[in-house]
Amino acid sequence: MSGQHPQPDPMDEDRGEHSEDEFIDEADAEEVVQVDDDHPMEEDEELLLENDSSAHFDKHTDSIFCIAQHPIHPEIIITGSGDDTAYIFDSSQAASEKPLLPKSYETTPQQSKERESLPVIAHLDGHKDSVNAVCFTSPRGEYAVTAGLDGKLRAWRDTSGNLAGKSWQFLAESQEVEEINWIATCPSSGNEENEQTQNVVAVGANDGSVWVYRIDAREDSPEPLTIISTFFQHTASCTAGAWTPDGQLLATVSEEGSFYVYDVFGSAAAAGFTSSAGTQSVVALTVQDQRFAVEGGLYSVAISPSGTFAVVGGAEGHIKVVGLPRVSDTSSTKSKSKGKGASGPSGGAGAGTLLASLQAQSDGIESLSFSSPPLNLLAAGSVDGSIALFDVAHRFAVRRHIRGAHEESAVVKVEFVQCKTNASSAGTSPGRPWLLTSVGMDGVVRRWDTRGGTVAAGHGLLKEWRGHLGVSENEEGEQAGGILGFVQGDKEGGRIVTAGDDGVALVFEE
Template sequence: MSTSEPPHLPDGLEEGDLLDADDAAEEIAKDDDQPMDEDFDDLDEEEEIQLQNDSVAHFDAHTDSIFCIAQHPTKPSIIITGGGDDVAYIFDASVPQAISAPGGERQSLAPLQKLDGHTDSVNASTFTLPQGKYVVTAGLDGKLRAWKNDDGSGKRWTYLAEASEVQEINWVAASPNPEHENVVALGANDGSVWVYQINADDQGSPLTIVQAYYLHTASCTAGAWTPDGNLLATVSEDGSLYVWDVFVTGQAVVTCTAGDARFEVEGGLYSVACTSSLVAVGGAGGHIRVVGLPQPADQSKKNAKGAGASRQPASSAGQLLAALQAQADGVETLSFSSPPLNILAAGSVDGSIALFDTAHRFALRRHIKEAHEDYAVVKVDFVRNPQRGGWLLTSVGMDGVVRRWDVRGGTTAAGQGFLQEWRGHRGEGEGGGILGFVQGGGGSRIVTAGDDGIALVFQADIA
């Protein structure tokens, strides 16, 4: 795309309000180990590096790339993966004491259950909230299939129902709203957004459509719920952002499209993340836009006026708060830290991670230019662990490496925030990067979804 002109800013904002010169970026080149001597005759040494495997367990039942991975909300060792072989598997990522065969080769973790019924790649899955009572798989065949946990263990599942309203499903996301349990949203290649409630007791309609939206004019590429699960933000290749009040008005409460030159991102939007007051979207050319959200009304007003008053406009609701561009290629992934830290992390196709301070006019605090060398950063996610105050960030990329960072300003960890890395997947053009990961349960266990068709379990010491 053309980058000859800087992003347009909201009325009343100066460029310095977004990236203050006093808050100059700390541009960091990752301090890798010293490269090997260029002695390519030593093939044994090169092969040893290629075969480095830091995982403590693996799952290899898939026969094609693993496109998606999700984790049970109350039993974090229970994992679901879906792949290009048109199936999903549920397995237990707990590491047994001994999983080696007599000859010394490590055995794969065994699947608990195979979830089939799709006729094309399974590229999205999630457990429902809050208890993980159901799990859904979604595919490029347009099917949404739901399964019910039989005994509360997370290990035994029974097929429940299927919905097929679209040609292809791009993503699914479970709502954390405690008043509307077992609700999932999905985005489709035709731009539509669907919200379903799952209820096995409703034999006539175990998958019930709560809402369906059709305002995006191109593929709906990503979606995310606010932490309270009341609002759903979705983005599209057409460069639009809509925030839907799913359960009260059923309407869009925030609308931002490419028709607004200040918001426009040529090439479309591909990632989204929410706090209770902000939504950040990432797109082509390294562009990020940050928009304000409506705020929950005062509880007394809610009680007096009823549920319809559960949200009220804030002064910044729907307003463009920042237009950022620190990276050179598409922003594939975004993650907000937990309070008291105020950081937005962005991972880019250019291999870098950018950290923005949301409490100080979204100043660029650090640009880790070679976070994953020249390979795309596929996902960044903050560790939800009170002992670490939310300042640990995990990232994976198409280089096949998992890395963890300390994002606090002024940290002395490795001089730049780099803490540790784990290897085991093929990468670096060898046919297998990492396409996703989960790290729930405090961040001590990371489970990856590999383009090489293998899920690896890494033990991460966060004490």
């Protein structure tokens, strides 16, 4: 890990009861774990025969590039593929037949029956190139949105009487760019005062532009798909974006190494934060600042649960931590936002400040995820096949570095099991915030226990699920296979649904 920038520790709100003078105990120092390729399997010789899935969806005819789940009915899944289409299906309808295995793996093929694919709820077409980003809108999943390499953004409306996600009708489309790289749903609580954040999505394009849309099919709406903001600061492809938990700020990164935070709804301006000189952003960091520069670009971004800082991941394992304006306390009503400044920590005194520079891994950071409170962990998945766990409450000390977490294959995504906010009381439900799920190009799903006391027993690896082909060479000599994404919001992470490069979505039950 590289030396951290010598700034005062700004994590007062994320560290809980820890003080700045507290040091890390010797026992808490970095743990480097080399995972055996065959662990925890007991019979190595049957490794290739395993299909641990309880159900599958195989209607796509090309790689599944993206996957998302419904915010109210998490069993409802949407997938987008290289076959230029998207599908919506119900992952809870597990088939009764035994898992389907390739015939060469069956000991008695004549006695085996093929398991039927999960049925299609909706077939979303209309794209002329790969669908590489999908989502449902927040807070009720009224709309499904697809985006593609054809530059089209297409929206479908849930026509189910109770918004059950079982019936969908095409609504509208927009095409403003050549290619769309990603979609990010704006978080929304559904409260009347936060109506401005409802059914809002942001997209990032290959030309570096960022577009924010509102989807509204009500009769009094002027347009069902309306552009509410556009940003043009990036000078190369915009690779990732993330909203703050309150849905007020949007953070984006680019392959030319820049990082911008946009005040989409004006809450930061109302709280006294001004835009960076010559930009439309309240935070702007580029490679011109040598402390922030990452040669090779930035490819991932995540926002802390408190919304007070962002982490961005880039080439060669570089991670940067940047302070954000704190506007959530001032955005609930317009009257409260007036007169609030940026003088204190809760007002964003560290906004735009480079708080830390980390480098525990050797290749690109593909995925970043924060644990739910009361844990203070950040997980980073790398192309080098490793997962690094950083302790946010102790100046981002490396708690564990799991080398070979996915053998020699790239880690595509890491995600903590999130605890749902309890609306009736402060805090969150107990849940299992220490559980971390990861997928890689080896085609394996792995579940980790990130609590330090469990490392001696199985290196924290609790379970793994197999069924995807993994990386292999096709007839053209190209590498194909692996898992390109997953969702795990159902049953507190008890059901995982994957997006396979082999064109199949698999359902794994804990």
